[in-house]
Amino acid sequence: MAIAQTLLDELWDFSDPAASQVRLGAAADDETDAEARAELETQVARALGLQERYDDADAVLDRVPPLSVAVSVRIALERGRLRNSGGDPAAAVPLFRAAAEAATSAGLVFLLVDALHMLAIADRAHAAEWTAHALRVLDADGDARTQRWRVGLHNNAGWALFDAEDYAAAVAEFELAKDAATRWGTPQQVAWADEALAEARALL
Numbered sequence: 001m002a003i004a005q006t007l008l009d010e011l012w013d014f015s016d017p018a019a020s021q022v023r024l025g026a027a028a029d030d031e032t033d034a035e036a037r038a039e040l041e042t043q044v045a046r047a048l049g050l051q052e053r054y055d056d057a058d059a060v061l062d063r064v065p066p067l068s069v070a071v072s073v074r075i076a077l078e079r080g081r082l083r084n085s086g087g088d089p090a091a092a093v094p095l096f097r098a099a100a101e102a103a104t105s106a107g108l109v110f111l112l113v114d115a116l117h118m119l120a121i122a123d124r125a126h127a128a129e130w131t132a133h134a135l136r137v138l139d140a141d142g143d144a145r146t147q148r149w150r151v152g153l154h155n156n157a158g159w160a161l162f163d164a165e166d167y168a169a170a171v172a173e174f175e176l177a178k179d180a181a182t183r184w185g186t187p188q189q190v191a192w193a194d195e196a197l198a199e200a201r202a203l204l
Contacts, residue, residue: 002035002068005110005146008043012024012043014050017048018047018051020043020047021048024043028041028044035067035070035071038065038066038071039070042060042064042075043078046078049082052085054085057078069102069103069105072102074111077095077099077111077115079095080096080099080118083095089122089123096116096118096123097115099114112137113134113138113153117130117131117149120153120157124160127157127160134149147183150184151180151193154174154180155196158173158174158177162199167204168204171197174197178193
């Protein structure tokens with residue numbers, strides 16, 4: 001990837017996508033490297049999508065030049081997220097598959113796990129398989145920031161089990177999410193994991 005995930009972490013506040021859009025747009029305007037600027041613009045589109053401004057987000061992606069595999073993967077990921085959030089997961093799945101395949105070929109592990117985690121969300125019938133695939137990828141990677149994906153993967157699996165009223169299995173997944181959050185995550189993720197555990201344990 002042309003840009004570091006640590007830079008995106010600094011620019012993103014997922015609880016405030018409008019402010020994130022402003023920061024990401026300013027960073028893109030200031031960026032002199034064309035590939036890095038293109039990646040930042042895909043994140044502007046993501047911020048617009050989180051504001052449910054789907055047409056505006058698609059318009060931004062239409063203007064992003066696919067200058068590298070990383071940019072192309074990000075474009076596919078964000079187009080998929082737009083369709084999934086807009087209520088059309090069937091349209092999102094091929095985009096996430098394409099992103100996963102391209103990321104695999106290019107060795108873009110962080111983006112590969114992102115694509116697999118989105119497949120687990122959009123392709124619910126095969127969620128367990130996509131999650132297992134993502135965890136196998138993480139088993140072979142030593143980057144601490146990439147390992148943070150374990151938090152979301154186990155959390156999402158836990159809520160799927162919770163919704164299926166399999167509370168014991170949900171607790172097990174939330175415990176794994178808590179362990180991952182404690183080791184690699186943020187204080188907010190630890191707090192969310194504690195809340196999920198409390199809710200699931202209360203129903204056991």
